[in-house]
Amino acid sequence: MPSVGSRPREFDGRPAEAALIRFDRVSVSVRGKSILADVSFVVKAGEKAVFRGKSGSGKSTVLKTLLGLYPLAAGRILFEDESLDPPTVQSVRRRAAYIGQEPVLGAETVREALMLPFRFKTHRDNKPSECRLIDALEHLHLSPDILDRECRLVSGGEKQRIAIARALLLGKSLYLLDEVTSALDAESKQAVLDMFADPAFTVLSVAHDPDWVARCDIVLELEGGRLTRIHRNGSA
Amino acid sequence: MEALDIAPPRMAVLYGVVLLPWLLLGLTGLRLSRAIVVGILRMSLQLALVGVYLKTLFTLxxxxxxxxxxxxxxxxxxxxxxxxxxxxxxxxxxxxxxxxxxxxxxxxxxxxxxxxxxxxxxxxxxxxxxxxxxxxxxxxxxxxxxxxxxxxxxxxxxxxxxxxxxxxxxxxxxxxxxxxxxxxxxxxxxxxxxxxxxxxxxxxxxxxxxxxxxxxxxxxxxxxxxxxxxxxxxxxxxxxxxxxxxxxxxxxxxxxxxxxxxx
Incomplete structure (x- = not known):
């Protein structure tokens, strides 16, 4: 794990074998339309899980439901054995980073984007030094020159890596990655793959990239909002 | 000194001021003719009612x-x-x-x-x-x-x-x-x-x-x-x-x- 951020807190006093995230017969409906139906799975701390399926199969919904963005129509979600009530959602959000295909940087320049969270009360006293900013960027194969570039001028792949660097600076340990390798060149992709191989990170992802899928511990297939197959890599 | 009163016949003359714009808008094909008539009638009626209730409120x-x-x-x-x-x-x-x-x-x-x-x-x-x-x-x-x-x-x-x-x-x-x-x-x-x-x-x-x-x-x-x-x-x-x-x-x-x- 790089030295750029605070050490992830995921394993604080918690046995590695315990379930970090448990979906138990979860159903989600949005405006009366069923998006997820009867979805159950378990992800342990440090594991990497990938959801696969056609567009509209509910992959991104799984990630967003864990963040409390969709109310449950049925079932329950447990995070560290706690039901997903408002305080638990806050706990998930403190630990989690959601990186989509086109992440929002929310600032004029890359430096401001990296510093954005440190304007909020909860992080105000932990402003990172210039060295830590550069360290985080270099860890994702980004040149320090990018710090003063305008965000509107950076590519989709760079935006994704900047968003990951920002999450690293915050010491995030749970990464929800939505097609994150799709905009990356081979070298950058390798850097991202290597970084998330660290057992300190738990990853729930949506991806079709074979390299990424091969590195994941659990592969979950979704179709029409239902889990059709759960496969553990390395198991028979 | 008070404002000069506008007698009813001159009030009728007043509505003539919107005739030309109304006709011009009709020629542009904007289909606003009906909306304009309704708007002017509503405004007139609402203000007439305001006159009635203000008079009552002021009196009482x-x-x-x-x-x-x-x-x-x-x-x-x-x-x-x-x-x-x-x-x-x-x-x-x-x-x-x-x-x-x-x-x-x-x-x-x-x-x-x-x-x-x-x-x-x-x-x-x-x-x-x-x-x-x-x-x-x-x-x-x-x-x-x-x-x-x-x-x-x-x-x-x-x-x-x-x-x-x-x-x-x-x-x-x-x-x-x-x-x-x-x-x-x-x-x-x-x-x-x-x-x-x-x-x-x-x-x-x-x-x-x-x-x-x-x-x-x-x-x-x-x-x-x-x-x-x-x-x-x-x-x-x-x-x-x-x-x-x-x-x-x-x-x-x-x-x-x-x-x-x-x-």
Whole structure:
């Protein structure tokens, strides 16, 4: 794990074998339309899980439901054995980073984007030094020159890596990655793959990239909002 | 000296002034002819009714009746604000009422009790037109503020959620949209103050001058009403947005699906 951020807190006093995230017969409906139906799975701390399926199969919904963005129509979600009530959602959000295909940087320049969270009360006293900013960027194969570039001028792949660097600076340990390798060149992709191989990170992802899928511990297939197959890599 | 009366036949002549624009708009194919006729008839009828009830209110000059009329104006304004901002009245009716009523009553009371000081503080001749002017302008600001805020939140949903995931509280996450909405709500009043008297003579001042007041008296009243309009617009917009933020989100800080009624 790089030295750029605070050490992830995921394993604080918690046995590695315990379930970090448990979906138990979860159903989600949005405006009366069923998006997820009867979805159950378990992800342990440090594991990497990938959801696969056609567009509209509910992959991104799984990630967003864990963040409390969709109310449950049925079932329950447990995070560290706690039901997903408002305080638990806050706990998930403190630990989690959601990186989509086109992440929002929310600032004029890359430096401001990296510093954005440190304007909020909860992080105000932990402003990172210039060295830590550069360290985080270099860890994702980004040149320090990018710090003063305008965000509107950076590519989709760079935006994704900047968003990951920002999450690293915050010491995030749970990464929800939505097609994150799709905009990356081979070298950058390798850097991202290597970084998330660290057992300190738990990853729930949506991806079709074979390299990424091969590195994941659990592969979950979704179709029409239902889990059709759960496969553990390395198991028979 | 009083304003010259307009006799009924000359009132009929007055409507002739819109004939040419009405015909021209008809020729452009805009299909506004019916809307214009309805608009002019509605305006005339509403103002005729205003004439009737103002005459009654002024004659009776009863504090309870005056208070009841202010209440009716506030309820109608509340309804109009939420309808025009496209927000669900079920959620916001009480909050918008509290924000607008509190601000308008504060400004009107300030003006009447501390500045104008009429012999009767509830005198309909002062209370009703002043409260009405303050409320009317405050209404515009609140429509713009609420509409701008919820529109920005819906259009920037991902940005708002990103702020939450980066550690922002709900308030920290909505702050950029809140600031923009307050600015938009206040801007028309600010711009109006900046050009008042240069571009046009304000309505209240014109009315007073036509009614026989000295220009200086009319100017003092105009300054008084502008300051009160500004104060009530700022107070009501901020209060309305603050109260609405506590209503519009669910316990997970996500905007409730049905708070905005139109797409």
């Amino acid at each position: 000059n009863n504090p309870w009746l005056n208070g009841l009329w202010i209440l009716v104006m506030l309820v109608v304004a509340d309804w109009a604000i939420l309808t025009r901002a496209g927000l669900n009245r079920r959620y916001f009716f009480a909050a918008t009422f509290a924000a607008v009523a509190g601000s308008v009553l504060f400004s009107t009371a300030y003006l009447l009790l501390l500045v104008i000081r009429p012999p009767l503080y509830y005198d309909a001749r002062y209370l009703i037109p002043l409260a009405g002017m303050i409320l009317g302008n405050c209404l515009q600001g609140n429509v713009i503020g609420l509409e701008r805020f919820y529109d920005a939140l819906r259009k920037n949903e991902n940005e708002y959620l990103t702020y939450l995931l980066l550690g922002a509280t709900r308030w920290e996450a909505v702050l950029p949209y809140f600031r923009e909405a307050v600015k938009a709500a206040i801007n028309p009043t600010l711009a109006g103050m900046a050009t008042l008297g240069l571009v046009s003579l304000p309505g209240m001042m014109t009315g007073q001058i036509l009614g026989g007041s000295e220009p200086w008296l009319a100017v003092k009243y105009q300054i008084a009403i502008m300051l009160c309009i500004f104060a009530s617009t700022v107070l009501a917009s901020i209060l309305n947005l603050v109260l609405s933020v506590n209503i519009a989100f669910n316990e997970f800080d996500v905007l409730k699906e049905d708070v905005v009624e139109r797409g």
